[in-house]
Amino acid sequence: MGAEDAGRPAPGDAGAGEAAVAVLLGAGALAWRVADRVTAPARWLVGGIARPIAGALVGPVAAGPTAAQGRALRAEWAVLLARTAGHVAREVVAVVLPALDLTALVLKHVDLDRIAAALDLDAAVARVDLDAAVARVDLDAAVARVDLDAAVARVDIGAIVDSVDLDGIVARIALDAIVDRIDVDAIVARVDLGAIVDRVDLDGIVARVDLDAAVARVDIGAIVDRIDLDAVAARIDIEAIAARLDLDRLAAGLDVTAVVDRVDLDAVAARIDADRVVARVDLDAVVARLDLVGIAQSVIDAIDLPEIVRESTGALSSDAVRAVRTESRRADDRVAGLFDRLLRRNPYPDGPPAGAPALP
Amino acid sequence: MTAADRPAGIVTRVLAALIDGVVVAALTGAVFGAVVAGMFVVNPVSFRWPHGLLAEASLVTVGVAVGYLTVGWAIAGRTVGGAVLGVRVVANGGARLGWTRSACRAVLCVLVPLGLLWVAVSARRRSVQDLVVRSTVLYDARKVPAPRAPAAR
Numbered sequence: 001m002g003a004e005d006a007g008r009p010a011p012g013d014a015g016a017g018e019a020a021v022a023v024l025l026g027a028g029a030l031a032w033r034v035a036d037r038v039t040a041p042a043r044w045l046v047g048g049i050a051r052p053i054a055g056a057l058v059g060p061v062a063a064g065p066t067a068a069q070g071r072a073l074r075a076e077w078a079v080l081l082a083r084t085a086g087h088v089a090r091e092v093v094a095v096v097l098p099a100l101d102l103t104a105l106v107l108k109h110v111d112l113d114r115i116a117a118a119l120d121l122d123a124a125v126a127r128v129d130l131d132a133a134v135a136r137v138d139l140d141a142a143v144a145r146v147d148l149d150a151a152v153a154r155v156d157i158g159a160i161v162d163s164v165d166l167d168g169i170v171a172r173i174a175l176d177a178i179v180d181r182i183d184v185d186a187i188v189a190r191v192d193l194g195a196i197v198d199r200v201d202l203d204g205i206v207a208r209v210d211l212d213a214a215v216a217r218v219d220i221g222a223i224v225d226r227i228d229l230d231a232v233a234a235r236i237d238i239e240a241i242a243a244r245l246d247l248d249r250l251a252a253g254l255d256v257t258a259v260v261d262r263v264d265l266d267a268v269a270a271r272i273d274a275d276r277v278v279a280r281v282d283l284d285a286v287v288a289r290l291d292l293v294g295i296a297q298s299v300i301d302a303i304d305l306p307e308i309v310r311e312s313t314g315a316l317s318s319d320a321v322r323a324v325r326t327e328s329r330r331a332d333d334r335v336a337g338l339f340d341r342l343l344r345r346n347p348y349p350d351g352p353p354a355g356a357p358a359l360p
Numbered sequence: 361m362t363a364a365d366r367p368a369g370i371v372t373r374v375l376a377a378l379i380d381g382v383v384v385a386a387l388t389g390a391v392f393g394a395v396v397a398g399m400f401v402v403n404p405v406s407f408r409w410p411h412g413l414l415a416e417a418s419l420v421t422v423g424v425a426v427g428y429l430t431v432g433w434a435i436a437g438r439t440v441g442g443a444v445l446g447v448r449v450v451a452n453g454g455a456r457l458g459w460t461r462s463a464c465r466a467v468l469c470v471l472v473p474l475g476l477l478w479v480a481v482s483a484r485r486r487s488v489q490d491l492v493v494r495s496t497v498l499y500d501a502r503k504v505p506a507p508r509a510p511a512a513r
Binding site for chain 2: 333339
């Protein structure tokens with residue numbers, strides 16, 4: 001970059017427009033000065049030589065009508081001379097300007113700072129039709145020439161972000177209106193959910209989740225009420241699920257006693273159509289497979305049926321029965337004693353048992 | 361041997377046999393009534409009260425008696441008569457008699473009822489049937505419980 005360019009604003013800078021205006025004004029001032037100098041001889045002829053001669057010739061008659069005519073003629077000539085000077089100046093400028101280094105002349109002779117300081121840039125800018133100017137700019141081409149990567153690389157994104165009042169920005173955003181204008185369906189349709197899910201560390205996420213607290217806030221009843229269980233059940237491949245289950249392991253971990261304790265067996269039994277169940281049972285086959293004799297024997301052994309019968313015969317325990325038993329046993333002993341005497345034998349060869357009647 | 365474990369005498373066992381006879385008669389009557397009722401239901405128009413069925417009735421009576429005695433002795437060691445008189449039938453060792461020996465003893469008791477009288481002659485109070493199947497009839501060890509007192513109000 002040269003020394004001259006060092007003082008100039010960089011392209012795209014905010015002061016570029018002002019500098020351009022200053023240069024144009026400077027160039028206009030230089031052209032004015034050049035034209036003034038070029039037309040100076042003509043004006044000298046008109047003002048310095050011709051004026052005294054005309055005054056000497058026409059002075060005596062200046063007070064009369066002739067003087068008035070003379071003044072009118074003078075005015076016409078002045079106009080004619082001005083036109084002539086203008087034509088001459090234009091021709092001279094057209095010849096001289098191409099040969100001049102205007103930039104060098106402006107830099108050498110024009111105090112651009114002063115000019116710029118004197119300029120009413122606001123008024124100038126106000127007169128500019130910015131919309132028309134922007135409309136003429138080929139923004140695409142301009143952007144295409146910009147090395148956005150390099151520009152972005154020089155940007156301190158962190159500092160920018162730190163300086164941004166995100167809360168304030170967000171507070172001013174009408175999120176509801178934005179969301180209403182978003183075609184969420186179209187966005188979701190373009191999202192590769194499979195790829196996203198593959199990149200998610202579900203284990204890590206789930207490990208950080210307080211599932212107990214989350215579940216405690218869930219209104220299970222409301223969720224269940226909204227579920228079309230029939231439709232859900234219709235979509236479930238029960239056979240596939242059952243094929244994947246290790247029923248033995250599940251059963252081993254099941255507290256069957258606790259489960260049975262929670263079941264209202266009376267209500268369940270009340271809902272069972274026992275007649276239909278029995279009608280479907282092949283009782284003949286069941287009976288044919290049973291070891292009825294063995295079962296009966298094991299039942300008799302287990303329940304001590306003799307004891308039960310003896311207990312049941314307690315119903316017969318009345319004074320009459322006890323009297324009959326007592327009298328019959330006494331009669332047994334009398335008859336036995338009678339036969340012992342007839343047969344001359346010892347009724348107690350092994351000694352009298354306890355409770356046996358005494359011998360007569 | 362306690363008093364309750366003593367063999368039952370002739371009077372007690374005859375009384376028990378008489379009660380069992382009444383039970384067998386009742387059971388036989390029930391069977392006979394059921395058969396007659398069945399005949400009436402099957403053909404009520406031509407139904408006539410059966411006559412001249414002594415042989416059949418005797419056979420049914422024997423069968424009912426044998427079955428009744430066998431079941432009672434094999435399962436509980438006693439029949440209704442034994443329960444009333446407080447006696448029970450056991451094997452010589454004191455164990456339950458078993459189905460086979462109970463059936464044999466029942467057949468002998470029905471066909472040779474007079475064998476029971478040998479109890480009076482036997483020093484160990486055993487009948488002919490007891491000698492054949494090696495069984496014993498003992499007084500029941502359980503005492504007859506007293507009647508329950510009425511519940512307090």
